[in-house]
Amino acid sequence: MSQPPAQVVGMGTVLDHVRTPQEVLRPHVVEFRNVTKTYNAGKTDEFTAIRDVTFVVEDVVEKGEFICVLGPSGCGKSTILRSIAGLEPQHPATSGDVLVLGQPVVGPGSDRGMVFQDYTSFDHRTVLENVTFGLECLHMPRKQRDELGREWIHKMGLNVATDAHKYPHELSGGMRQRVAIARTLILKPRIILMDEPFGALDPLTRLNMQDLLVKLWKEVQATVFFITHSIEEAVFLGDRVYLMSNSPGTILEELKIEPATSSANEMQRQPKFLEAVYYIRDKITKLESNQ
Amino acid sequence: MNFSFLDRLLRNWLTLRKPVSRLQAIGLGVACILLCLTGWWLITQGAAESRLVGPLTLPSPAETFSKFSELWNDFALTRNVLVTLRRVSIGFALALMVGIPIGVTAGCFPRVHAFLSPLIMIGRNVPLAAVLPLMIFIFGAGEKNKVMFIFVASVAFVISDAARAIMDVSARYIDTAYTLGASRWQTISKVLVPLAAPTIFSACRQMFGLAFGYIMLAESIKIADEVGGLGYQIQIFQRRGFREHIYLIILVIPMVALVIDQVLAWIQRQLFPHLYGGDGMLRSLVRITLIPWESMKSLFFYRTPVSLPSVATEERPK
Ligand SMILES: Nc1ncnc2c1ncn2[C@@H]1O[C@H](COP(=O)(O)OP(=O)(O)OP(=O)(O)O)[C@@H](O)[C@H]1O
Ligand SMILES: [Mg+2]
Numbered sequence: 001m002s003q004p005p006a007q008v009v010g011m012g013t014v015l016d017h018v019r020t021p022q023e024v025l026r027p028h029v030v031e032f033r034n035v036t037k038t039y040n041a042g043k044t045d046e047f048t049a050i051r052d053v054t055f056v057v058e059d060v061v062e063k064g065e066f067i068c069v070l071g072p073s074g075c076g077k078s079t080i081l082r083s084i085a086g087l088e089p090q091h092p093a094t095s096g097d098v099l100v101l102g103q104p105v106v107g108p109g110s111d112r113g114m115v116f117q118d119y120t121s122f123d124h125r126t127v128l129e130n131v132t133f134g135l136e137c138l139h140m141p142r143k144q145r146d147e148l149g150r151e152w153i154h155k156m157g158l159n160v161a162t163d164a165h166k167y168p169h170e171l172s173g174g175m176r177q178r179v180a181i182a183r184t185l186i187l188k189p190r191i192i193l194m195d196e197p198f199g200a201l202d203p204l205t206r207l208n209m210q211d212l213l214v215k216l217w218k219e220v221q222a223t224v225f226f227i228t229h230s231i232e233e234a235v236f237l238g239d240r241v242y243l244m245s246n247s248p249g250t251i252l253e254e255l256k257i258e259p260a261t262s263s264a265n266e267m268q269r270q271p272k273f274l275e276a277v278y279y280i281r282d283k284i285t286k287l288e289s290n291q
Numbered sequence: 292m293n294f295s296f297l298d299r300l301l302r303n304w305l306t307l308r309k310p311v312s313r314l315q316a317i318g319l320g321v322a323c324i325l326l327c328l329t330g331w332w333l334i335t336q337g338a339a340e341s342r343l344v345g346p347l348t349l350p351s352p353a354e355t356f357s358k359f360s361e362l363w364n365d366f367a368l369t370r371n372v373l374v375t376l377r378r379v380s381i382g383f384a385l386a387l388m389v390g391i392p393i394g395v396t397a398g399c400f401p402r403v404h405a406f407l408s409p410l411i412m413i414g415r416n417v418p419l420a421a422v423l424p425l426m427i428f429i430f431g432a433g434e435k436n437k438v439m440f441i442f443v444a445s446v447a448f449v450i451s452d453a454a455r456a457i458m459d460v461s462a463r464y465i466d467t468a469y470t471l472g473a474s475r476w477q478t479i480s481k482v483l484v485p486l487a488a489p490t491i492f493s494a495c496r497q498m499f500g501l502a503f504g505y506i507m508l509a510e511s512i513k514i515a516d517e518v519g520g521l522g523y524q525i526q527i528f529q530r531r532g533f534r535e536h537i538y539l540i541i542l543v544i545p546m547v548a549l550v551i552d553q554v555l556a557w558i559q560r561q562l563f564p565h566l567y568g569g570d571g572m573l574r575s576l577v578r579i580t581l582i583p584w585e586s587m588k589s590l591f592f593y594r595t596p597v598s599l600p601s602v603a604t605e606e607r608p609k
Contacts, residue, residue, distance in 0.1 A: 109472060110470065112470065116467065123486065124486060133471050133481070134472050137473045138472065139588050139589045142586070167565040169565065187472060
């Protein structure tokens with residue numbers, strides 16, 4: 001949507017035309033309208049994972065939002081995330097509309113990058129080949145993509161000289177997730193979907209990864225959907241937190257959170273941080289006891 | 292020898308699945324061979340009449356090995372081994388060339404698999420003794436029927452093993468590839484096939500051993516002037532009552548099989564360094580040969596040099 005050249009008059013600018021509502025009303029990044037997903041519909045083991053889920057994530061100019069999703073186990077968090085990604089069998093939804101940038105989701109694509117909880121590095125590819133996988137699929141010339149790949153390996157805090165040619169089985173869990181994040185971010189996706197990416201990491205590595213993620217997220221300006229079981233993680237990372245109810249899951253509450261001002265370790269000691277955490281913890285405890 | 296030493300030894304040897312050093316492994320193998328030879332020697336020693344097992348059933352080791360030079364020179368052992376190997380290799384290579392693409396397709400698309408499954412079922416259970424005469428009817432006397440016999444005997448197994456290997460690749464790799472923007476074809480060629488390749492290779496390596504056994508069956512029938520092969524030699528020796536030679540060939544075949552298997556194991560290690568370590572010489576070779584092809588594709592398909600074609604750059608103002 002490039003604007004035609006405009007005439008500058010002092011501190012003002014004359015636009016070449018009067019703006020229309022369509023131009024100003026930017027489509028929502030993600031929109032769920034009464035989405036219900038029933039697995040194995042029509043069979044004896046039919047199971048409704050999410051019911052009537054409706055929410056919207058606006059497009060904030062110059063900055064994607066960081067959305068955290070919290071909820072008891074099995075409430076349908078992964079179901080929501082995978083519907084946005086367009087992955088089967090969560091896609092298509094049984095009823096309702098899943099819209100991304102105003103368009104119904106028709107299938108997976110690199111505009112919605114995803115980082116999974118399990119390690120999904122391609123075992124037969126080196127770190128560099130893993131990171132540049134998406135660029136290779138775009139047929140970017142090898143030299144160019146290797147250069148970009150090295151840049152991202154470095155950004156992810158890995159050692160380009162020693163790690164780039166290792167195979168995934170030679171890496172620790174934290175390093176594997178760095179590779180997984182790098183190969184997603186290198187494609188500059190509009191939306192990044194993360195399904196408990198740090199779930200298998202030890203607490204210290206986890207804090208480091210959180211700081212790294214915040215830094216990189218600001219750089220790529222994408223909207224992030226981040227599923228986690230850690231309330232601290234959600235409050236630290238999130239601009240918004242969605243609290244989900246038990247299955248069949250719905251979104252129960254939406255919290256807006258102030259942006260973090262310092263590192264994960266420091267932030268997580270502040271009283272206002274802890275207050276938000278305790279509030280959410282009470283909510284979830286109540287939810288789980290109602291099960 | 293005190294008790295604690297024995298105790299330690301036992302504990303060391305009886306630890307479940309404890310890895311063995313290469314030297315020790317070879318030593319144990321040699322010990323087994325020596326034990327068998329000793330047993331063989333014991334039951335066949337002494338004068339012909341006083342033996343535990345008569346020379347007509349089992350000649351003594353000395354008698355057997357003394358015939359080796361005859362086997363080597365007069366019966367052209369090397370040539371026969373090579374003739375046999377050539378037949379198996381051609382037949383098996385054909386089976387791989389036909390079977391792997393079909394198997395991979397069947398593994399990727401369950402409908403294709405469902406369509407082919409009756410044929411695979413028949414192919415896997417076909418009675419080989421019945422196939423052999425058929426091959427001779429169809430392909431006539433000569434080399435062709437033997438090669439095709441190996442092909443028919445193994446192709447169904449290649450197809451089903453390749454399909455199984457593809458189906459066993461975890462779905463999460465497909466999901467990952469798709470969310471990184473891979474097309475269906477790219478997902479097959481860059482993810483499914485490479486991830487399934489080690490399994491397919493192992494299966495084929497084992498099947499080659501079986502095929503090597505099948506060929507003896509095909510070679511034991513000589514109709515026209517096709518030359519030799521180990522199976523045919525065994526047939527001749529049997530007719531002439533050359534027991535020593537038959538025993539020697541029985542010993543030679545596993546040796547040949549061992550050499551081939553070691554070569555295949557080496558190829559496997561070099562192709563899949565992510566599983567077996569090492570520097571992956573053959574893998575690098577494969578990748579290097581693919582570079583020109585890949586650069587060509589970059590020229591044709593890659594059009595956006597700086598910013599990547601994602602929703603981000605299309606929809607958002609700079
Ligand atoms: N493919 C499937 N077929 C049938 N049922 C499924 C399938 N996937 C998920 N479910 C069910 O749907 C419910 C929601 O699953 P989902 O994976 O979305 O939960 P979750 O919130 O991500 O849980 P967790 O926090 O444990 O990852 C679960 O009860 C699960 O058993
Ligand atoms: Mg989940």
